[in-house]
């Protein structure tokens with residue numbers, strides 16, 4: 001119920017591509033919004049990419065755009081992202097933008113709009129993945145450019161991916177679903193399978209309160225992690241991005257001790273860690289739109305086109321986080337993203 005009211009507060013306007021107005025999923029989604037204004041459009045880009053938008057202001061009143069995804073739907077993984085040793089690393093986005101509002105989120109630099117686009121033809125993405133699997137194995141991140149699970153009561157896309165993965169290609173397909181969402185029902189109601197990794201991003205409560213606006217608290221996320229584990233899911237803990245702050249060493253040690261006092265380390269599939277990093281092009285836009293943000297306006301160093309912490313801070317973050325997490329998890333389960 002809480003989520004539904006969040007959507008209703010958020011989406012007072014819903015844009016729908018004319019060509020998909022009879023699509024089953026469009027009808028299902030619209031049935032949840034009796035109070036929203038529905039506007040039919042030719043193409044989602046007419047709204048999402050129009051000139052002169054202020055994406056920062058749009059966050060106060062996001063619209064929903066229902067669209068069809070055309071062209072290539074599955075992409076090669078980017079250089080700053082972890083592949084966890086998996087060959088054939090790909091990602092896909094069945095929606096764009098997020099219900100949450102993390103101050104450091106790269107989406108603010110990537111898109112000129114804060115409106116949320118949902119591509120209703122997820123089955124076409126499945127077909128593309130199936131075709132790829134005829135050629136080679138696929139490691140696929142499905143929650144890129146959004147937090148897919150946060151939209152679960154709207155789209156059921158997490159469920160769709162779990163079902164898809166349960167049906168196809170044992171040992172050839174591995175899907176990562178990354179989320180900050182604490183909706184335990186998703187993991188209770190959908191049967192786990194070997195081809196799914198649920199990757200929960202966790203941060204100290206101070207970071208959540210300062211920068212991860214509208215996201216669940218650390219305790220809620222930890223509770224959800226335990227629910228996913230209890231229901232048989234492979235769980236990845238993502239200590240990423242690590243944000244530096246005063247008294248970092250003590251705070252980070254306390255944080256990891258707390259996490260592993262609540263979560264049984266033996267039941268964790270693996271973990272990722274890495275300090276904050278972002279492309280200079282995205283950061284330029286984010287700084288222009290949010291001049292008062294501490295996390296955005298930190299004096300990062302530009303190394304090969306990516307803003308990141310100065311070398312000595314990077315080293316400190318790496319040592320402290322690896323030592324703190326390494327108290328609980330063996331080295332071969334910790335994937336640290338090296339900066340450039």
Ligand code: SF4
Pocket residue numbers: 097098099100101102104105106107145146147180
């Ligand atoms: S949850 Fe992820 S995608 Fe959503 S705003 Fe935060 S960083 Fe961005």
